[in-house]
Amino acid sequence: MHEVVIFIAKYFIILSVLGALLCWLKLNTGDKKRFIVATLAGAIVAIALAKVGSMVFNNPRPFIAGHFTPYFAHGNDNGFPSDHTLFTGLVAAVVWWYNKKLGGLLFAIALAVGLARVIAGVHHVVDIAGSLVFAIIGGAIGKYAADTVFPYRKKSRFAEKK
Numbered sequence: 001m002h003e004v005v006i007f008i009a010k011y012f013i014i015l016s017v018l019g020a021l022l023c024w025l026k027l028n029t030g031d032k033k034r035f036i037v038a039t040l041a042g043a044i045v046a047i048a049l050a051k052v053g054s055m056v057f058n059n060p061r062p063f064i065a066g067h068f069t070p071y072f073a074h075g076n077d078n079g080f081p082s083d084h085t086l087f088t089g090l091v092a093a094v095v096w097w098y099n100k101k102l103g104g105l106l107f108a109i110a111l112a113v114g115l116a117r118v119i120a121g122v123h124h125v126v127d128i129a130g131s132l133v134f135a136i137i138g139g140a141i142g143k144y145a146a147d148t149v150f151p152y153r154k155k156s157r158f159a160e161k162k
Contacts, residue, residue, distance in 0.1 A: 006071050009116035012109055013084055016091040019106045023095045031098060034146040038094050042135075042142025046090045049134040050081050057130075063121045070121035082123045085114040085131035093139020110135070 024035050059080035063070040088110035096103025114128030 002071050005116045005119050008112055009084070009120045009122070010072065012113045012116070013088055015109050016088040016106055019102055019109070020091045020095055023099050023102055027098060030150060030152075034143075034150050035094065035098060036146075037149050038097065038139070038142035038146035039090075040142070041145035042090055042094055042138040042140075044138075045141045046086055046134045046138030049137060050083070050086055050131070053081055053130055053134065054078050059124060059127060061122055062118075062124055066121075068121060072120060072122070074122045079123050079127045081131040081134060082114060082117055082127045083131075084117060085110055085123075085128050086135050088113050089132045089135030090138050093136050094142055097139070097143045 020039070024032055027035055057080050058078050061070075061074065061076060061079040062068075063074070064076050088106070092103055092106035092110045095106050110132065111128075114123070114131065117123040118125055118128060
């Protein structure tokens with residue numbers, strides 16, 4: 001059982017990357033540009049929120065506070081927020097804007113990563129919740145930025161039919 005939790009906690013992040021790549025490959029050229037801008041802008045926002053959050057809220061990791069050995073070796077720095085959950089959550093948030101089903105699946109993966117990291121003893125639930133909130137905010141602002149940089153063009157009702 002520990003091996004499954006460790007695998008999910010450490011390596012399911014790869015599924016998020018593959019999901020984002022799959023989503024991007026299926027998009028048209030304009031949406032591919034928007035997707036890249038949304039991802040980059042969202043990452044900047046999510047990382048900034050995470051940095052500020054970690055300065056405001058210091059949360060010792062569970063294995064430090066509870067004096068036990070986690071499932072895998074980890075540094076004893078501030079646990080808030082979870083970087084793995086932040087990343088997987090941001091990917092899910094951006095993908096969701098372009099493909100609701102795949103985005104929902106990636107949110108489930110982000111939750112699985114977060115839950116596995118709690119079970120493994122390297123994060124508290126609040127670390128995971130904070131990461132998901134920051135990721136969702138980052139994804140929403142990233143989408144807004146992308147649509148501002150590359151606005152959708154409305155087709156004129158008088159446009160010539162081909």
